[in-house]
Amino acid sequence: MSLRDIVTLPDPVLRQVSKPVERVDSEARKLWDDMLETMYDAPGIGLAAVQVGVPTRMLIVDLAKEGEERKPLFVANPLITWSSEAQSDYEEGCLSIPEFYEMVSRPSEIKLSYVGWQGEAQELHATGLLATCLQHEIDHLNGVLFIDHISRLKRERVIKKFAKAQKLGKL
Ligand code: ZN
Numbered sequence: 001m002s003l004r005d006i007v008t009l010p011d012p013v014l015r016q017v018s019k020p021v022e023r024v025d026s027e028a029r030k031l032w033d034d035m036l037e038t039m040y041d042a043p044g045i046g047l048a049a050v051q052v053g054v055p056t057r058m059l060i061v062d063l064a065k066e067g068e069e070r071k072p073l074f075v076a077n078p079l080i081t082w083s084s085e086a087q088s089d090y091e092e093g094c095l096s097i098p099e100f101y102e103m104v105s106r107p108s109e110i111k112l113s114y115v116g117w118q119g120e121a122q123e124l125h126a127t128g129l130l131a132t133c134l135q136h137e138i139d140h141l142n143g144v145l146f147i148d149h150i151s152r153l154k155r156e157r158v159i160k161k162f163a164k165a166q167k168l169g170k171l
Contacts (some may be wrong), residue, residue, distance in 0.1 A: 001037040003037055003038050003041055006038060006047075006052060007050070008096050008162070009097050009145070009159065009162040009163075010159060010162055010163050010166060013050060013053055013055060014050060014051070014096055014140070014143065017055070018048070018049065018050050018055040018056050018058075018140075019055060020056075021058055021076040021077055023119065024115055024117070024118070024119035025119075028058065031049060031052075031054060031058060032058060032074050032117070035047050035049060035052060035058070036060055036062075036072055039060060039062070044095045045061065045062060045063050046060065046061045046133045046137045047137070048137045048141055050140050050143075051095060051096050051140060057076060058074075058076045059075045059078070059137040059140070059141065060073065060074055060075065061134060063130060074116060074117045075112075075115075076114060076115040076116070077114060078113070078138050079112065079114065080112055080135070081112065081113055082111040083109070084107045084108050086109070087107060087108060088128070088131070088132060089103050089104070090103070090104060090106075090129065091104075092104045094147075097162065102146070102147070102150045104146050104149045104150065106131070107131065107135070109127045109131050110131050110134065110135060111124070111126075112126060147159070
């Protein structure tokens with residue numbers, strides 16, 4: 001496993017629509033492993049491949065708290081097959097938008113079909129934080145960021161802030 005660099009706002013790769021994974025092979029599993037190490041190091045609870053600059057439909061989630069046993073969920077080619085009408089609000093953050101947090105409302109429960117670690121078809125009924133986290137990561141695969149779900153004013157403010165920071169970093 002090796003650490004990869006996390007892409008941050010305003011890098012345009014974050015707005016790309018990721019391509020489906022053709023085969024879950026050793027190369028794909030190597031990417032998942034690297035993503036996992038990168039996410040634990042950050043630390044974070046979810047990471048999409050595009051956040052390490054690889055626009056392919058792969059993500060990982062692990063909600064285990066520090067000190068708890070790690071329980072990574074490896075997801076490729078996810079498809080949300082059902083979303084509840086009921087919504088939940090969570091304060092979200094993103095490793096690609098460091099130190100910025102906002103409340104986001106999303107369906108409280110989802111059903112998901114996806115391809116797992118061995119290339120096997122999987123289904124999952126997710127609720128609570130897991131449902132929110134999966135929706136956040138699946139958004140990434142479609143070039144969507146959590147700031148797209150907040151008010152335009154707040155979104156423009158954070159985009160401006162990161163664009164300015166990037167500019168200053170390049171001087
Ligand atoms: Zn994110």
